[in-house]
Amino acid sequence: MTRVWSWVALAVGVVYFALPLIGTVEFSLRKRRGEYSLDAYREVLGDPRFQETFAYSVVMALVTIAFGILLVVPTAYWVRLKLPRLRPVVEFITLLPLVIPAIVIVFGYIRLFNTSSILPLTGSARGTDLLLMFGYATLALPYMYRAVDTGLRTIDVATLTEAAQSLGAGWVTILGRLILPNVLVAVLSGAFLTFAIVIGEFTMAALLNRPAFGPYMQLLGANKAYEPAALAVIAFAITWACMGLIQLATRLQRHTRAQRR
Amino acid sequence: MPFLDLVSLQKSFGQLRVVKDFSLGIEKGEFISLLGPSGCGKTTVLRMVAGFETPSAGTIRIDGRDVTGLRPNQRNIGMVFQAYALFPNLTVAENVAFGLKVKGADRAEREARVAEMLRLIGLPDLGGRYPFQLSGGQQQRVALARALAPKPRVLLLDEPLSALDAKVRVSLRNQIREIQRDLGITTIFVTHDQEEALSISDRVVVMNGGIAEQAGAPFEIYNRPATRFVAEFVGTLNLLPAEVEDAAAGRVTVAGAPVALGRPVPPGRVTLALRPEAIHLGPVGDGAAALPGRIDDVHFLGSVIRIQASVGDRRILLDTFNRPGLPPPSPGTETRFSFNPADVLVLEG
Ligand SMILES: Nc1ncnc2c1ncn2[C@@H]1O[C@H](COP(=O)(O)OP(=O)(O)O)[C@@H](O)[C@H]1O
Ligand SMILES: [Mg+2]
Numbered sequence: 001m002t003r004v005w006s007w008v009a010l011a012v013g014v015v016y017f018a019l020p021l022i023g024t025v026e027f028s029l030r031k032r033r034g035e036y037s038l039d040a041y042r043e044v045l046g047d048p049r050f051q052e053t054f055a056y057s058v059v060m061a062l063v064t065i066a067f068g069i070l071l072v073v074p075t076a077y078w079v080r081l082k083l084p085r086l087r088p089v090v091e092f093i094t095l096l097p098l099v100i101p102a103i104v105i106v107f108g109y110i111r112l113f114n115t116s117s118i119l120p121l122t123g124s125a126r127g128t129d130l131l132l133m134f135g136y137a138t139l140a141l142p143y144m145y146r147a148v149d150t151g152l153r154t155i156d157v158a159t160l161t162e163a164a165q166s167l168g169a170g171w172v173t174i175l176g177r178l179i180l181p182n183v184l185v186a187v188l189s190g191a192f193l194t195f196a197i198v199i200g201e202f203t204m205a206a207l208l209n210r211p212a213f214g215p216y217m218q219l220l221g222a223n224k225a226y227e228p229a230a231l232a233v234i235a236f237a238i239t240w241a242c243m244g245l246i247q248l249a250t251r252l253q254r255h256t257r258a259q260r261r
Numbered sequence: 262m263p264f265l266d267l268v269s270l271q272k273s274f275g276q277l278r279v280v281k282d283f284s285l286g287i288e289k290g291e292f293i294s295l296l297g298p299s300g301c302g303k304t305t306v307l308r309m310v311a312g313f314e315t316p317s318a319g320t321i322r323i324d325g326r327d328v329t330g331l332r333p334n335q336r337n338i339g340m341v342f343q344a345y346a347l348f349p350n351l352t353v354a355e356n357v358a359f360g361l362k363v364k365g366a367d368r369a370e371r372e373a374r375v376a377e378m379l380r381l382i383g384l385p386d387l388g389g390r391y392p393f394q395l396s397g398g399q400q401q402r403v404a405l406a407r408a409l410a411p412k413p414r415v416l417l418l419d420e421p422l423s424a425l426d427a428k429v430r431v432s433l434r435n436q437i438r439e440i441q442r443d444l445g446i447t448t449i450f451v452t453h454d455q456e457e458a459l460s461i462s463d464r465v466v467v468m469n470g471g472i473a474e475q476a477g478a479p480f481e482i483y484n485r486p487a488t489r490f491v492a493e494f495v496g497t498l499n500l501l502p503a504e505v506e507d508a509a510a511g512r513v514t515v516a517g518a519p520v521a522l523g524r525p526v527p528p529g530r531v532t533l534a535l536r537p538e539a540i541h542l543g544p545v546g547d548g549a550a551a552l553p554g555r556i557d558d559v560h561f562l563g564s565v566i567r568i569q570a571s572v573g574d575r576r577i578l579l580d581t582f583n584r585p586g587l588p589p590p591s592p593g594t595e596t597r598f599s600f601n602p603a604d605v606l607v608l609e610g
Contacts, residue, residue, distance in 0.1 A: 169363045
């Protein structure tokens with residue numbers, strides 16, 4: 001009897017998730033009347049606006065990831081090593097972006113850093129990019145921090161640090177040669193999640209008026225019929241590729257068995 | 262002046278005084294064990310030497326230089342941890358090379374030293390393995406090699422054998438001692454296992470409640486314990502309560518039998534303490550004291566025969582050597598146990 005119900009549950013899941021996807025794929029192939037074709041994809045991929053916004057968002061994602069790693073790895077490490085009692089507090093802070101809407105964050109940014117403020121970041125494109133990157137980093141913070149903190153749990157941070165110190169290592173060496181390599185899988189999964197978030201993000205990029213991929217998707221969706229479907233499939237494929245890469249990274253780690261002890 | 266000089270070290274965690282006035286001078290090349298029950302502050306002393314804890318008071322000098330304020334990575338001290346603490350992302354060779362790399366040794370020098378170290382610990386072919394591919398004993402030997410590779414001035418080991426099984430423990434402790442002697446490196450070895458401490462140390466420091474109760478050669482600690490704690494903690498002791506008849510002359514009675522100790526004892530009640538090997542079966546020569554008793558059980562261990570017996574209402578243990586011509590007594594035998602009064606430790610109360 002329970003078997004029957006698990007099959008029912010599975011079927012419902014497949015219908016719920018797969019059917020819209022199949023529908024979208026099917027629709028995206030119908031641009032040419034009367035036959036299936038990749039015309040919509042050709043159109044999208046050939047659009048210079050697509051290429052520009054996508055390249056912009058990829059670069060932003062990479063910068064955000066780099067910034068996130070530099071911010072989160074030392075912080076999570078330091079909290080575990082020196083301030084274990086503050087861990088719940090820090091964890092709570094990193095979760096805040098989940099409950100504060102992006103629109104609130106970005107309006108706060110605009111108020112604080114507008115052209116008549118002390119630090120007029122919105123006055124230049126580069127400054128606005130920087131602001132946007134901080135915004136993305138904030139959005140990705142909950143995922144990044146959790147991933148890294150979980151990674152740190154698999155190693156004995158305190159003892160490994162002391163072992164390295166007794167061998168003469170300073171903080172930079174410890175973080176770079178010891179902590180980061182040992183949480184690399186966790187960092188990578190955080191990085192791919194960040195990538196997926198940044199690629200799809202709309203609110204911040206739109207309000208800061210930067211040429212990102214999210215607003216482009218929205219614009220296309222409002223003006224065309226088949227292309228948005230093709231674009232959705234492409235975006236979906238990118239997200240899944242990120243997930244796949246997380247899996248791959250986990251497998252490639254040579255010493256993971258040691259980490260799990 | 263001692264090579265490693267610990268002067269009046271103290272450490273408190275909040276209200277808790279963990280180390281109270283600990284002083285110890287260690288000569289160059291000496292192998293010292295800190296022995297004591299769990300929680301007595303051994304690790305804390307070691308961590309102060311390593312620089313991981315700052316003493317609440319006191320001074321640490323190495324080779325005449327005050328290092329109390331130096332950070333751990335400036336002290337050039339090798340440390341081996343109970344949990345091995347090998348870097349899981351690095352191979353054995355990279356682990357051993359870590360300290361050399363930090364110091365800026367060039368590649369050729371590093372490789373030569375790593376090979377030398379791996380040969381020293383008897384694992385010359387395992388340089389390419391990752392820590393998780395090694396047994397516990399192998400991991401701890403790699404940890405030793407890693408600590409020794411940068412030629413530290415002092416080697417600290419915090420219960421390095423506790424996580425290993427009995428056989429490996431004995432062979433590895435001997436190997437550690439051999440390597441230590443070869444290199445002539447000044448070493449502090451922390452353990453709660455008295456056999457470990459007694460078997461490999463130049464000197465043993467018995468700690469209790471944050472102080473050093475006694476420091477001395479294993480022979481001295483075992484045979485001339487300075488305090489009741491040391492006497493009871495190190496080795497097995499048979500404790501026999503005695504009534505003092507004549508304190509000045511050292512005459513007491515044990516289980517109704519008179520014993521002449523031949524030296525003054527405190528008045529009132531005392532406890533006579535005897536090592537298992539100091540008690541003999543049957544009467545021995547002149548001057549020996551003898552107590553009546555009964556054999557309860559006999560354990561034949563090979564070269565040694567361990568006998569459980571009773572004197573009055575007290576259970577005692579005695580060890581005799583196996584002698585092929587002399588079968589051990591059978592349980593239930595009434596006999597006399599004798600001992601040399603000079604072997605008796607008199608404990609107050
Ligand atoms: N960082 C610390 N904070 C608070 N108490 C500690 C700390 N380190 C050790 N202690 C306490 O100090 C005492 C001695 O610890 P330790 O030196 O580890 O003993 P040992 O190594 O002899 O077992 C223990 O009661 C322990 O709980
Ligand atoms: Mg300890």
